[in-house]
Amino acid sequence: MLVGHAETPAHRMHLVFLFAVAIGCFAGAALNYFGAITHLLYVAILTIFGLVVLAMWWHARRYEPAQRIAVIFCAGAVFAILPLNWIFNQGLDGPSLMILVVVAGYAFGALVIRPWQRVLLMACFVIVPSALIGADYLWPDWTPAYASRELQAIDAAVTYYICVALQFALISGFFRRFRSEQRLIQEYAEQLRESSRLDSLTGLLNHGAFYSALDAAISGEQQPRHHCALVLYDLDHFKRINDSRGHLYGDETLRRFARLLEDTARTFGATAGRCGGEEFAVLLRPASSSTVQAMDDALRARCAAQPLAHGVIRVSGGVAFSSADTTIRWMERADEALYTAKTRGRDRTLFDPVAAADPGAIAEPMHELQRRVAAGS
Structure with missing residues (x-):
């Protein structure tokens, strides 16, 4: 149900991660709404983003454009959700950087892209948070503060557990990919050993x-x-x-x-x-x-x-x-x-x-x- 007809470990990892992100967005929206941690506008944005990611998961589950969807998700996370989360969720005092590290791990580990694209992706994950950190340092009051230490602790704890769940989905996917590729390598090695023993014209032992x-x-x-x-x-x-x-x-x-x-x-x-x-x-x-x-x-x-x-x-x-x-x-x-x-x-x-x-x-x-x-x- 969760991974549909996914045939490769990489595709399954994309699907599990996207589904976990969608659930994390809904959980974060509920936490921010009931805890009155952020503005209602950000609650609405977070809910909409969760629905978009859920739609991505459903589309990837049925049609398998997992790689393209992963690129779209990473771009949206870096250039939209991270800045908005930073602005509405207490900047340096909030959990934005924790979430960014998980997204970066997904981007660098899951995306199969060209070297220049990987350099560009790395630059995005360096430049965007650096700009936000610099803005928070220069203008400390541009992001709202937590209403209490209790809300800050709750937000940090819930975000941490969400990030742990996302990391678990990533690492499980990586292990499945590793085991699958290891089996393929062993099969290819066995085929090579067998072919090295056979005569190419007749198929008999050489x-x-x-x-x-x-x-x-x-x-x-x-x-x-x-x-x-x-x-x-x-x-x-x-x-x-x-x-x-x-x-x-x-x-x-x-x-x-x-x-x-x-x-x-x-x-x-x-x-x-x-x-x-x-x-x-x-x-x-x-x-x-x-x-x-x-x-x-x-x-x-x-x-x-x-x-x-x-x-x-x-x-x-x-x-x-x-x-x-x-x-x-x-x-x-x-x-x-x-x-x-x-x-x-x-x-x-x-x-x-x-x-x-x-x-x-x-x-x-x-x-x-x-x-x-x-x-x-």
Whole structure:
């Protein structure tokens, strides 16, 4: 009800502050009227100003021109209400400066303005009260005095509580803005961290992020039989595709294969990445030779089922199990198997003969290598 459909903390702060100012004006008018502190003309002016601020609040609540309304309010407070309050409410002896400090805090903290406008605003908050203080010093009798010390104390106390309420509205708004902006910063930082780990063309893990995954896989291995398999894929004849079909088609080929690879890897609980150029990689953990074989068959089936305009994407692959190697050596062994696959006809995936740590895990990759070599000869 109070803030309507305000969506930002800044807008809510404007609305709460304006509403609090309107209530403060009505409370001040009632105090001045029933306490006979000031002239009835000022009571009427204060009431009218409260109604104007209330209208500003209602308009800002519905249409959200909060920034412009804040500027109008600050201008009216500095050039109209402050001088009138000073004149009718006992000058230096009254609470005008207390109210001005609150309005200044709102103006400097809530308004998003240009530097020269901020300097101008600051000058207004210095020049206007300085002129009033100077006039009160030169002509002490130009403002009426309180009828009694009791009325002065009551006026000071009520004004102080009103100012505290306004300050509470401001500070609460500032904290909401701070928390909102902090959440946005954290979200942006998380997005930046995530984007720094991804390849811009394919959306897969980039070279550095994938190497970090390999490091973590090796350092996390405790049982020899729980192998991690590294599969390197290289698109066959990709340079020829780029040269004959153009780089746009080449990029589309990379994106399509990356999507198919990611879908396949997700099915097997694996991690996919792009190591550079037309070379991709998959990390399966834990994995056996049969798991790797099933994933490779699934990937090739997907490629065959979703050809591009100029044919099916064909790739060569090389597989190596970690065997507690270093990351670099692990990658080298997978790359050697990939190179062997390319030299023996491409469009196949071969296993590194020394990839697995136990003979039972080697037997099937070696058998598969022999089968694929025989098929390609």
